[in-house]
Amino acid sequence: MNPALIAGIVAGAVMSGTSLLYATLGEIVGERAGIVNLGLEGIMLIGAASGFAVTALSGSPYLGVAAAAIAGAAANLIFAYVVVSRRANQLAAGLSLMFFGIGLSALIGRPFVGALISGLPRLAVPGLAPGGIGARLLSYDSLVYLALPTALLTWWLIFRTRWGLSLRTVGESPAAAFAAGVRPELVQYQALTFAGVLGGIAGAHMSVALTLTWAEGMTAGRGFIAIALVIFAKWNPLWAIAGALLFGGAEGLQLQLQAAGADVSPFIMNMTPYLLTLLVLILWGWRRQSAAPAALGRTFVGVE
């Protein structure tokens, strides 16, 4: 293991883990309110496309990220209307949202394929030699630096605020929350708006910071990996940090090992993140019962 390899693995884990972390945090908040959103992939794509489009139009990646957050929230509000107000089945509605997101993002992104943008600037820690290992390890865009505080803030929101208490109560028992004077529907709308903002930002990080490109379906299943990460994280934002780094790292690691000339078939290398997902779900399966919000996926139809 040479130092450049280790630095590359760590920096790669941070870069590709960032969008996973934002997406996972959003999904955690939604699921804490009892709502499974399988449409996260679609939300990320809408965020990636609208973030790229607005960056290309305005020249400002920050405006792009803001647009992605708004677009993600708006799309998730549609989902909220369907599953909370219209009480539709969450799994079916989530999958529909995914298809909707794939189509809508293709439509938004279409005129911007091939557009050249200058993405979110890399902010290097001052005093490091350019091109050195230190610069590689400590030179990220602002969304990367904000990811950790966002995770902490989300944890604080869920576990240390009155709103978080309502959120968790709604996720465990909407009826009990209702009896305590909380309006479950309102909390679920709020949670899904928050989730949409983070899902949109997750997508924007991929298009506006990581790749500087828009391509149809560019999230390539990362929305689903984020849903698996929610289970890995046991619905806790702090565990989500570890999970996102682990999964971001798994992808970066195999590419780094290939570049370093590891004597392993590239076909096996490219399977590792998915093998890891399966492994984690198998190992963590038994813990899920205790950690999952009790009313997850159930439709609250009011109290008699």
Added chain:
Amino acid sequence: MRRSIIAAACAAILAVFAAGPVAAQDKPSLTVGAIYVGSVNDYGYNRAMKDGLEEMKRNIPGLKLIEAENVPESAESERVMEGMIQQGAKLIFATSFGHQQFAFNLAKAHPDVYFEHAGGWMQAPNFGNFFGATQAAWYPMGVAAGKMTKSNTLGFVVGVPIGYAIGNVNAFEMGARSVNPAAQTRVVVTGGWSDKAKEAAAANALIDQGADIVTMHVDSPATIIQAAASRNAYAIGFQSIEAAQLAPKFWITGLGFTWGPFMTETAKSVMAGTFKPAMVRQGLGQGMMAVAPFGEAVPADVRTLVTAAADRVGQGFNPFTGPVTDNTGVVRIPAGQAWGGEQMGNFDWYVEGVIGKAK
């Protein structure tokens, strides 16, 4: 799959829009249909196809071109092409490998419509196919990289390690070593022709391992060229010769498809009723491949060397002339033998100097 359904729907709608109403008085001299698997603004494969078709359109007065982008490699492509035939298309270019069977089905059903497919092998009286012979053409790219590298480490991002892609890597490394015996090529496989996040990460990984020049065989070079430039590494492009503008300061050169002359000739043969199906493969100097303009960083002596190498390939120089040794020391092509033509799909080994595993 889900992506392709939506893309197909969009493509079908666009194909209808693209046609539009045609006024009776300006009846086209020939209506040509073209389907692309991706967007024509990708700076890559689809852009090269689009450029060729536009050249054909400029060359033939009154030619009408009906296009559809993002057409998946599924039965949906057959419906899109069928729609083009309904709009009067007499010649159809099916430009992605997976469109072959569907175009072939239509060729049997419409004997009066001519088809050209990119990259396949099927033949019928009204069905031919064409592609650039890429492998040997990579040799001059290697010459450019071998002369320009300071770290003697070159990076190559490969989407899917099919034989033809491995052949590209091999010719690249052989070209590099011909001018710089210390030059090594490191290979990273992403597992797909278009996974942008992995392409960016792969380029970064190669640069972490010392590569100061990165090249690629994926659908669009855009992400990798920009990722390399963000770390002050140079790039050599592939697919479209237009990719220089992605990062002009860090552009060395590139290899692109130039299909315009072939497409023009094909359209003329359809109009004249002399269409002859053939399996056309052309490399550098033969029409279908070209070296892109050099970047500002490339000195004159390197330009001369690269151009000379490209000319040699155009005159028939074959880098895969034995003895050729793989990167484990085994002689794969013995002295006195040479690989060419369809054997380019048979590579499952990398030549000496490549760091990577083919399978």
